[in-house]
Amino acid sequence: MCGIAGIVYKDKKLHNIGSDMTDMLDALQHRGPDSAGYAIYGGNNLKKGEYILKIQVKHQERLLNQVQDAINIITPIKSDEILPSIGDSYVYKCKIELEDFKDLKPLISSVDAIDDVIVLSGTHSFDMIKDVGSVLDIASRYDVRNVKGTHAIGHTRFSTESNVDRYHAHPFQTYIIQDISVVHNGQITNYWNVRDPLERKGHVFETFNDTECLVHYIADKLNTGYSLEEALKQSVEDMDGPFSYIIATPQGIGIAKDKLGLRPGVMAETDDIFAIASEETSLSKVIDTKNIEQIYPGEVRVFEI
Numbered sequence: 001m002c003g004i005a006g007i008v009y010k011d012k013k014l015h016n017i018g019s020d021m022t023d024m025l026d027a028l029q030h031r032g033p034d035s036a037g038y039a040i041y042g043g044n045n046l047k048k049g050e051y052i053l054k055i056q057v058k059h060q061e062r063l064l065n066q067v068q069d070a071i072n073i074i075t076p077i078k079s080d081e082i083l084p085s086i087g088d089s090y091v092y093k094c095k096i097e098l099e100d101f102k103d104l105k106p107l108i109s110s111v112d113a114i115d116d117v118i119v120l121s122g123t124h125s126f127d128m129i130k131d132v133g134s135v136l137d138i139a140s141r142y143d144v145r146n147v148k149g150t151h152a153i154g155h156t157r158f159s160t161e162s163n164v165d166r167y168h169a170h171p172f173q174t175y176i177i178q179d180i181s182v183v184h185n186g187q188i189t190n191y192w193n194v195r196d197p198l199e200r201k202g203h204v205f206e207t208f209n210d211t212e213c214l215v216h217y218i219a220d221k222l223n224t225g226y227s228l229e230e231a232l233k234q235s236v237e238d239m240d241g242p243f244s245y246i247i248a249t250p251q252g253i254g255i256a257k258d259k260l261g262l263r264p265g266v267m268a269e270t271d272d273i274f275a276i277a278s279e280e281t282s283l284s285k286v287i288d289t290k291n292i293e294q295i296y297p298g299e300v301r302v303f304e305i
Helices: 015-024 063-076 101-112 135-141 192-202 211-223 228-238
Strands: 003-009 037-043 050-058 079-083 089-096 117-123 127-130 150-156 181-186 245-248 252-257 264-268 273-278 300-304
Touching: 003 015, 003 181, 003 245, 003 252, 015 135, 015 150, 015 192, 037 181, 037 273, 050 063, 063 089, 063 101, 063 117, 101 117, 117 127, 127 135, 150 181, 150 245, 150 252, 181 211, 192 211, 211 228, 211 245, 228 245, 228 252, 228 264, 228 300, 252 273
Parallel strands: none
Antiparallel strands: 003 150, 003 273, 037 127, 037 150, 050 089, 050 117, 079 089, 181 245, 245 252, 252 300, 264 273
16 A cells, blocks of 8 residues: 655755654555655755765674675775664664765675675665654654755555565665655556566666666666656556656656556645645645645656756
């Protein structure tokens, strides 16, 4: 079932978007009790070439040393911390600097090669926060209400076809293009038909989750000269199944819905805010919904700042 949401502040200034997105997702909690996540843009304040890595590490001191050694071989760690977490692993967060974005994927692959270690995200212009549990618990654990930004997307997950864990929680990202992420409600039934040509082009998939396929697909289109709107429109033609998904980039967000309209989606807009969600109850947390619009079957919308 899952719940998805997105919000954009039109003035491009930093707002309490972590708190807004938490309220929106909490209103959708009934749609996804397994896990939740955020991609919050604009608040990282990193210099060019700086990236934040978030890495899941099992509770063994030697593993953290291995992770740090693997990173330091490629680039010195500029700062780091261990984030509060639950279960048999924790999240190690560190800041690094690279000369070229293309160097990020090899670094991540070297860390991922360590047993009992998973790279959750590698970001520059957005913060990825995701975990198992309820929205409010995750927001408290990672102090999400104090995260500021210009735009964001979020997700509450009802798992139907892959593991319930921190890594499989949405959003998903890809390292084909810097800083794009996706949240998804539904199912891509021709998943393998979409994935196979991408793999032939060199895309490397880490899971069998169809949401990862979506973000690779859009990244590939953007990488070959499509605009975000054009890429979303083409996805509606190429993807089969019931789906509604939101893509976020450093410039804004876009949504696409399957041709049969089998997954819900509504949006509303004021002079200050553009917002999207699975249900009106979510939109009402951040915006006046008197002018609410349904997202129609096969419709695509993009709002960039």
